[in-house]
Amino acid sequence: TRASADELGSLFRGQVVTVAGNGPSLGSDLKGAEGVLVTADEATTVALEQGRHPAVLVTDLDGRVEDQLRANAEGAIAVVHGHGDNGPAVRTWASRFTGTTVATTQSRPSGGLVNFGGFTDGDRAVYLADHFGAKEIRLVGWDFEHPSPKDGDLKRKQRKLDWAYILIQNLDRPDLEL
Template sequence: MKFKEWKPLYQEIIDYLNINQKKDKKARDLLQQKITPINLKELKNKINNKILVYGNSPNLKEEIRANEPNITKISADSATKHLLENNIIPNIIVTDLDGDIDSIKEAKNKKATIIVHSHGDNIQEIKNNIQALNPVIGTTQTKPIKNIYNFGGFTDGDRSVFLAQHFGVKEVELIGFNYEKAKGTKLKKLKIAKKLINYLKNNKEITINHRHQ
């Protein structure tokens, strides 16, 4: 997704959650300074026409299968720990660094590509963790700059789907996604995730299905 298309969606989120856009840009600029960037070709080479995206809802454990198909697996941050516990190594991890960093490091050592997202609330996490995770791909939810991309999306889960769509994926299966089991700000963010995923379903040539829903 081009930033021109994403910008009005982002503005809606800014208004809904009262996001400080200046802090988003500060985090973006910090990430640019801290990362050792990966060429996008490495990412593109990992992506097939069908993708499994793992979220971290309470039903994730019930929906994981022992022998998942041999297709690209994208883990949304905290889901990584559960995947590793089930001997599933994600090909790609999308994270804003608020999940289990040790699990992300372990998956990286097993050849997972790490996509680190910057926003106004994770500036300290970027400072604390990026060096240990490098090299990575950096992303932002505001205007992209050199080596910091914006594929669209807001939460780790829906950003994973936007990433797949950006690289031309035609079919995505969502595992461990639940938009209701939360409270307060978390519930608001899940509502945004659902809305953004529906936006892709309605406006892009991509099929998105939820497992066991």
């Protein structure tokens, strides 16, 4: 089932939204997270391990997709992002989401795809909340300066984190503490 703009709007509009990234502090940061919980890719796994169920998960399918499938089956809207590097993952996993989904792109949308803005899973989650009128957006588990060793090419990941920081900063929202 595709999520409608009305459904997303009613979820976010006027709400406090917490966007969870997969930084080293996520486990402790999640304990105090309030409002609508949105997880970015692998943060979904950490949230589920703590008994927290996201309302929305944003993924390009490079985390533990089985956990994302579970969260989606349990009610989380899955915002699945296709890009030039993950075509095989999209073909393997996208049809396995049994709950509500949104298909996104970072280029001109066509054929049912949408583009709310952003580049990485995390900043796309922030842009999604902003697009649909979140009153306040809080970031938990974010670390813009120290990529996870699991990411392999640390220089490449650092460049992505730098872009995420710039893009979020460009939203010019006083409620976002970077």
